[in-house]
Amino acid sequence: MTAAGLIFSNIHDQSIPQMTATRTMASLPFGGRYRLVDFALSNMVNSGITKVGIVTHNNYRSLMDHIGTGKDWDLARRGGGVILLPPFVTAYENPRAGKLYTTRLEALMGVMEFIKHCSEGAIVLSDCDAICNIDLSAVLEEHEEDGADLTIVTKEMHLSRSESGGGNAIVYADEDGNVTEVVEHTRLLRGEYDVSTNIMVFSKSFLLTLLLDALAHGYTAFYQQALSYAMGSARIKIFRHDGYYAKINSLSHYFYANIALLRAQTRDALFNVKDRPIYTKVRNSPPTRYGDGAVVANALIADGCRIEGTVVNSILFRGVQVRRGTVVKNSVLLQDSGTGENVTLNCVIADKNVMIRDARTLSGHESLPFYIGKGKMV
């Protein structure tokens, strides 16, 4: 079955406001050399999807810069490729341009034209912050075999007071995999649940019907209203993803999700899957250079770094400099940030181009990492 993709780039911006002040959730840097959208894009490309719309809302300059023509994902195509879908808004009265969308459903209504013009039979929706490496062609195949209108990809999670499944919807299904109910997450749930990854496959015609119905009824909520309305009549299936899945819904989640990459199982599940690499924008950094004074243990380090000091349990993005006498522990240092000499960092997230000068000592806690904003000098 041929499919087109749709990625929501601003969804959940509010979950990590410190870092999304000047960027979309989709362009949030992750894992040393990636941005979150790389996972959704690569998953689609690796499953043979060659037309992907990215729904934007605001702050999408960094996203445009990252995506460029799409050639790094092999999505610079004559027919299709990657297409940014900014909202229609005007500064003057204009009945055709609506307000900025606030929900997933409104975002979908805003890109109805794109969906209508797709000749593909299925539309794969994905949030930009679904960190996973999934074979979508298997989902598509099952979707087609089942003759489903909608297939929702879920991940079984153990919900507790501290683990809320990222606030994603909970999906209930019968033994045959037919979805019976989808409810918004509530804080009271405890135990094992199928949590929606917000990756789903729609038959194009069903998606359009759903949107038109929602429009007619004035619905705004995707799961609670539009999907509930269709639940009785439509054929909705569940697809349980058993691989790695992470979603970022706070600064400390961001920290954990990065640090989780220090485990070999996580790296293997995300990056070392045969025939399913994760693509990202090529930056042409030279390899990383380690000096005589370098001491490095348990660290994920991108290219273009220069390391003269100590780096332990940390993630270093491209072009990070760690000078002599400096100790970086349990920290995430984003692109082109750097330290002077004899700096001590613990549980710090330094955004892009942060400079920490000689002999500073900064520390957060893993439950509340110390965040330094883009371009700041300490």
Place this chain on the structure above:
Amino acid sequence: MFKKKECVAMLLAGGQGSRLYALTQQVAKPAVPFGGKYRIIDFPLSNCTNSGIDTVGVLTQYQPLVLNDYIGNGLPWDLDRAWGGVKILPPYQGQHSRDWYKGTAHAIYQNMRFIDQFDPEYVLVLSGDHIYKMDYSKMLRFHKNRGAECTIAVIDVPIEEASRFGIMTIDWEQRITNFAEKPREPESTKASMGIYIFNRKKLYEYLIADAKDPASDNDFGKNIIPTMLAAGEKMMAFQFDGYWKDVGTIASLWEANMDLLGQRPVFSLDDDSWRIFTRHSPLPPQFIGDSAKIKNSIITEGCEIGGTVENSILFPSVRVMPGAVVRDTVVMDGTVIEEDARVQYSILDGNVHIGADACIGGDRGAGSGLTVIGEGITIGAGQTVEAGIMLPDLR
């Protein structure tokens, strides 16, 4: 679509690199990996892009598969241009002649029609054998200002090494007065870098005459340059003072890699004003494990390091298991070094597998020479490869 280009570059990439032995069994010399994530040909190609030359013909002949694949449409070097860009030019059959490229000059002669499409004033001839960063636009400006017919880039080499090169004698205004290919008693220390700029019309005169001469080797250094000089053409030497290394031998390839190391490397790739572009593979960042010890080394994407790495260059996806020691060594793509193996003063080509407790090469100070393990070779657990050995041995 037609638009004139001022200068077209012709990159001679057909060389076998026979003195690189095991490393060039499957690939032409310009495709030999260098510096952690590059190949030799990245240097002239990136130099072209950075110098504003966007039309490059790459002349291939020996083992072109890897090279063709690598260059592709030229995207990594920004040479995927609608008009111009990089083009692979293999030898071809014609109605009247069918030949392999007999020499460097013959290779250009065969492709005069390619050059003509762009109607350039100047032709820049490059070779794919050297590691250097050079602004060709400065050389072109020099060539134009001096009103030369041909300009040859030269670099000062130590007098004791001068007899390995083509040596120029120049006068006070940098005009070339004499040229000697590998002279036994060199008159000067100005060595030709194999980089020429010609006025196209003049070049064609000599190429056509040379092609008609059955006694000629059809080579720039041996035939074209001496003939032009003898005819009294205005030929200038353009002095280059930067880093330049011929990586034609195993030892010089190893040395050039080592020149990237140190607090202040002799040759730095970390240069935003002169990026060296290369074709990237989508690999995760390098992972450095708990037991790793890394000193004075260059490591790149996809590597997983658990052992000790000192004074070494590691290419993508190299694995060094805990307890293994890699010292003074160049390790190419995808090679795995198992637990407690020991590799010293060596070049390991791509996809080599060194078994646990194996011992490769000897101490660098011992003077027994470099050890080379060719593409895809497996060294069993506990085995020893003596210092100075080359596998497979093709000498």
